[in-house]
Amino acid sequence: MAAEEDWALTQSASQVQRNLERLLPAQVDQKVSELVQYLLVKDQKKIPIKRADILKNVIKDYKGVYSEIIKRAGRTLQQVFGLQVMEIDAKHHIYILVSNLPRLEGENLKQDDCTAKLGLLMVILSFLFMKGNAAKESAVWEMLRRLRVDPGVRHEVFGDVKKLVTEEFVRQKYLEYNRIPHTDPPEFEFQWGARAAKETSKMQILRFVAKVPACWEGWRGELKEGEGSDLGGA
Amino acid sequence: MAEDAGSGGGDSLQGRDSGRSRRRPPVPSTSRNGAVPEHQQRGLAGGQGRQRPPEPANEGGGGEEEESEEEPGQGTERAEPDGDHADRRMLRHQYRELINRVQQNREDMLSSNSNSLTDALQEANTLFSGVSQAREAALDAQFLVLASNLGKEKANELHSEMTVFDLPAFAEDLLTFMGLNRLEGEENDSDDESIASGFLPNDAWHKLGAEAERYFRRSPSFHYMLGSFKVDPPVPRQRIERQKRKAGTEEKRAMPAQLKKMEESHQEATEKEVERILGLLQTYFKEDPNMPISFFDFVIDPSSFARTVENIFHVSFIIRDGFARIKLDQDKLPVIEPSHEEEGRENDQNAQVRNQAVISLSHQDWKDIVETFEITEPMIPAPGVSQENES
Numbered sequence: 124m125a126a127e128e129d130w131a132l133t134q135s136a137s138q139v140q141r142n143l144e145r146l147l148p149a150q151v152d153q154k155v156s157e158l159v160q161y162l163l164v165k166d167q168k169k170i171p172i173k174r175a176d177i178l179k180n181v182i183k184d185y186k187g188v189y190s191e192i193i194k195r196a197g198r199t200l201q202q203v204f205g206l207q208v209m210e211i212d213a214k215h216h217i218y219i220l221v222s223n224l225p226r227l228e229g230e231n232l233k234q235d236d237c238t239a240k241l242g243l244l245m246v247i248l249s250f251l252f253m254k255g256n257a258a259k260e261s262a263v264w265e266m267l268r269r270l271r272v273d274p275g276v277r278h279e280v281f282g283d284v285k286k287l288v289t290e291e292f293v294r295q296k297y298l299e300y301n302r303i304p305h306t307d308p309p310e311f312e313f314q315w316g317a318r319a320a321k322e323t324s325k326m327q328i329l330r331f332v333a334k335v336p337a338c339w340e341g342w343r344g345e346l347k348e349g350e351g352s353d354l355g356g357a
Numbered sequence: 358m359a360e361d362a363g364s365g366g367g368d369s370l371q372g373r374d375s376g377r378s379r380r381r382p383p384v385p386s387t388s389r390n391g392a393v394p395e396h397q398q399r400g401l402a403g404g405q406g407r408q409r410p411p412e413p414a415n416e417g418g419g420g421e422e423e424e425s426e427e428e429p430g431q432g433t434e435r436a437e438p439d440g441d442h443a444d445r446r447m448l449r450h451q452y453r454e455l456i457n458r459v460q461q462n463r464e465d466m467l468s469s470n471s472n473s474l475t476d477a478l479q480e481a482n483t484l485f486s487g488v489s490q491a492r493e494a495a496l497d498a499q500f501l502v503l504a505s506n507l508g509k510e511k512a513n514e515l516h517s518e519m520t521v522f523d524l525p526a527f528a529e530d531l532l533t534f535m536g537l538n539r540l541e542g543e544e545n546d547s548d549d550e551s552i553a554s555g556f557l558p559n560d561a562w563h564k565l566g567a568e569a570e571r572y573f574r575r576s577p578s579f580h581y582m583l584g585s586f587k588v589d590p591p592v593p594r595q596r597i598e599r600q601k602r603k604a605g606t607e608e609k610r611a612m613p614a615q616l617k618k619m620e621e622s623h624q625e626a627t628e629k630e631v632e633r634i635l636g637l638l639q640t641y642f643k644e645d646p647n648m649p650i651s652f653f654d655f656v657i658d659p660s661s662f663a664r665t666v667e668n669i670f671h672v673s674f675i676i677r678d679g680f681a682r683i684k685l686d687q688d689k690l691p692v693i694e695p696s697h698e699e700e701g702r703e704n705d706q707n708a709q710v711r712n713q714a715v716i717s718l719s720h721q722d723w724k725d726i727v728e729t730f731e732i733t734e735p736m737i738p739a740p741g742v743s744q745e746n747e748s
Contacts (some may be wrong), residue, residue, distance in 0.1 A: 266528065
């Protein structure tokens with residue numbers, strides 16, 4: 124199966140074109156639509172999407188024109204939704220969706236658990252950045268304890284924080300959680316994950332950190348308008 | 358990497374090389390039998406840079422030999438290949454102790470203030486001069502790996518210290534941003550003074566997250582607005598209809614009584630109930646047109662939880678079809694009132710905004726409501742009762 128898959132995928136552009144000609148346009152369009160919907164739904168949990176899954180669940184017999192289908196799906200996502208399909212692992216072919224639209228003021232109307240989790244993630248990413256891109260797990264928890272987040276205590280908002288940070292964020296590729304060699308009992312360190320690298324940047328983190336010292340009360344109303352438009356967007 | 362400070366260190370480095378290549382001639386073991394033992398000769402001949410296993414040397418009966426010739430003056434010389442078992446055991450013990458100590462005091466080793474890592478390396482160097490066999494050399498190698506990892510970490514920490522990062526201030530600032538209310542905080546009776554006192558609001562992390570979102574290019578999660586579409590429900594209905602039809606035609610003449618019972622299928626019973634309740638509601642309103650009825654007063658049956666739930670279910674049909682409305686009054690309690698006749702059914706389907714609500718009512722809730730609202734009689738009498746009345 125793997126060998127057959129590889130053969131189909133390594134076809135040259137002209138071969139793909141020829142395969143394309145053998146199919147009805149409607150058939151191909153159907154597959155493109157299916158792929159668009161598949162990607163959108165798979166993206167809900169923010170777990171990166173594997174090419175193998177795409178081939179198995181959507182493309183199926185159309186492997187010979189895979190490159191064309193994914194290209195068109197990417198175009199649709201960009202033009203209709205403003206989303207970009209990015210490959211975060213060129214070796215294992217894993218994709219994520221990233222927004223290409225500039226952020227608007229007042230866009231954050233829906234605040235749910237995802238929002239809160241992103242706040243926590245942001246804190247961790249900033250900390251990692253300040254510590255030179257990697258930090259020991261113990262240092263991260265020490266920092267979070269100051270913010271009343273303790274891995275041993277069930278958190279009101281986050282629940283099992285340790286699981287959230289070491290499993291969910293890692294699966295979503297926001298963070299990397301690696302074992303430090305030669306430590307016994309084993310110790311781990313955190314680093315930025317591939318998704319974090321694509322969805323934000325060191326520059327953006329710096330801007331966030333610069334913004335945090337809140338010298339005002341009632342921050343909601345007074346969020347500096349001028350600064351806001353400057354910081355919006357990638 | 359290994360910091361060999363001092364002359365002793367330099368020599369022992371040389372000693373290491375010789376240990377591996379065996380280029381240096383061993384000290385003649387005159388104390389034994391005057392002649393250089395045969396196995397030593399073999400060792401000499403063999404080893405240009407090759408790691409000859411010391412086992413052959415050992416087999417020569419190292420244990421039986423007298424104590425090895427470790428002349429203190431020439432501490433940099435390699436020890437006798439057939440060093441005493443006890444000495445070697447001692448050496449291994451010392452190595453293990455050193456390794457353990459380094460692991461236990463990891464933090465101290467990493468601290469930029471302390472030289473303990475350097476000291477440990479020196480110690481290992483000294484120990485190494487006594488090494489001649491693979492077993493001890495392996496321990497030495499283990500220590501080397503540990504020390505070099507620590508060295509790397511220490512170097513990393515040097516780098517990050519250049520960006521002066523004040524963790525407490527960072528944490529304080531974040532808490533402030535999240536809306537920490539320091540004034541109303543309880544006294545901080547925990548031992549850890551690093552945790553600020555104060556009351557953190559429930560939406561603290563949401564606030565932070567909302568700000569953080571602006572710095573991420575996260576794609577919004579895609580969800581179908583009306584949920585997923587399931588194909589199952591229509592099928593059972595068809596089956597029931599077919600059964601009814603069949604039964605009806607076959608048994609029409611023979612048993613009319615049974616036919617009547619057949620008609621009371623689930624679907625029709627529901628419709629009948631809904632109509633009955635609607636009728637009741639409209640009757641109540643004819644009596645008092647301007648006063649909406651409290652929802653709870655209307656649906657609750659103080660004697661039966663099950664019937665209360667059924668009533669709510671039937672009322673929901675009335676609301677769905679637009680014959681009545683549920684609103685919240687000034688006290689935020691739900692009230693029900695019929696819709697006017699002009700707002701007919703068709704209009705409702707097109708023009709009115711459809712809202713959905715989920716009402717949950719536990720057994721305890723029901724009991725509490727009965728008590729609070731002092732409901733003694735159900736406004737919707739049970740179906741059996743009303744039928745008797747009607748007929």
